[in-house]
Amino acid sequence: EVQLLESGGTLVQPGGSLRLSCAASGFTFRSYAMSWVRQAPGKGLEWVSTIARGDRTYYADSVRGRFTISRDNSETTLYLQMNSLRADDTAVYYCARDIKVNCAGDCPPDYWGQGTLVTISS
Amino acid sequence: SYVLTQPPSVSVAPGQTARITCGGNSIGSKNVHWYQQKPGQAPVLVVYDNSDRPSGIPERFSGSNSGNTATLTINRVEAGDEADYYCQVWDSSINHWVFGGGTKLTVL
Numbered sequence A: 001e002v003q004l005l006e007s008g009g010t011l012v013q014p015g016g017s018l019r020l021s022c023a024a025s026g027f028t029f030r031s032y033a034m035s036w037v038r039q040a041p042g043k044g045l046e047w048v049s050t051i052a053r054g055d056r057t058y059y060a061d062s063v064r065g066r067f068t069i070s071r072d073n074s075e076t077t078l079y080l081q082m083n084s085l086r087a088d089d090t091a092v093y094y095c096a097r098d099i100k101v102n103c104a105g106d107c108p109p110d111y112w113g114q115g116t117l118v119t120i121s122s
Numbered sequence B: 001s002y003v004l005t006q007p008p009s010v011s012v013a014p015g016q017t018a019r020i021t022c023g024g025n026s027i028g029s030k031n032v033h034w035y036q037q038k039p040g041q042a043p044v045l046v047v048y049d050n051s052d053r054p055s056g057i058p059e060r061f062s063g064s065n066s067g068n069t070a071t072l073t074i075n076r077v078e079a080g081d082e083a084d085y086y087c088q089v090w091d092s093s094i095n096h097w098v099f100g101g102g103t104k105l106t107v108l
Helices: none
Strands: A003-007 A018-025 A034-039 A045-051 A057-059 A067-072 A077-082 A091-098 A109-112 A116-120 B009-012 B018-023 B033-037 B044-047 B061-066 B069-074 B083-091 B096-099 B103-107
Touching: A003 A091, A018 A034, A018 A091, A018 A116, A034 A067, A034 A077, A034 A109, A045 A067, A045 A077, A045 B083, A045 B096, A057 A067, A077 A091, A109 B044, B009 B018, B018 B083, B018 B103, B044 B061, B069 B083
Parallel strands: B009 B103
Antiparallel strands: A003 A018, A018 A077, A034 A045, A034 A091, A045 A057, A067 A077, A091 A109, A091 A116, B018 B069, B033 B044, B033 B083, B061 B069, B083 B096, B083 B103
């Protein structure tokens, strides 16, 4: 059974840093592109970042230069390092797995975690 | 950047057909994916690549895509279909995922 379990969400002051983790199990982690998608309270879905085939990384304009996506295939864990956090980064952050193996970043996610809440406030 | 436009809300009576649209410039040339999200839950992929269904998704859910509009169709709507629905495409010009603003489906 595919499982994705996010952790690391908490309350952080503006300008601070945080690292989110997503522990994956039930599939060959290294074969799949993985993404982070966030949802601000009461708002819609917003794509954040994807790490795809060959560890190519892609970022939304709103987070490029502040966030870094990475993965540890030996630990089957996806990460999101978030720096210079702002109030508008407040959201539930979901990690998600692509529907197909070895995608170049353009395959939709079919498995999602339950999310972890990041709150940026002083 | 590429913009996807969805109606904020759609209402339908039980047993009827719901159609949720997703507009975008020449969206017919892209693969469109649809997600269902119920309150407090993670999104669920219900249609991908315009018209394919992941395993476990009822046949009542279908999709089409042509010209400037993609459509998610839900036949024989049930109370349990009440949720927010989002369309999504990959903008290959800038290698970004794009989501529509979401449509709240209300079952009357």
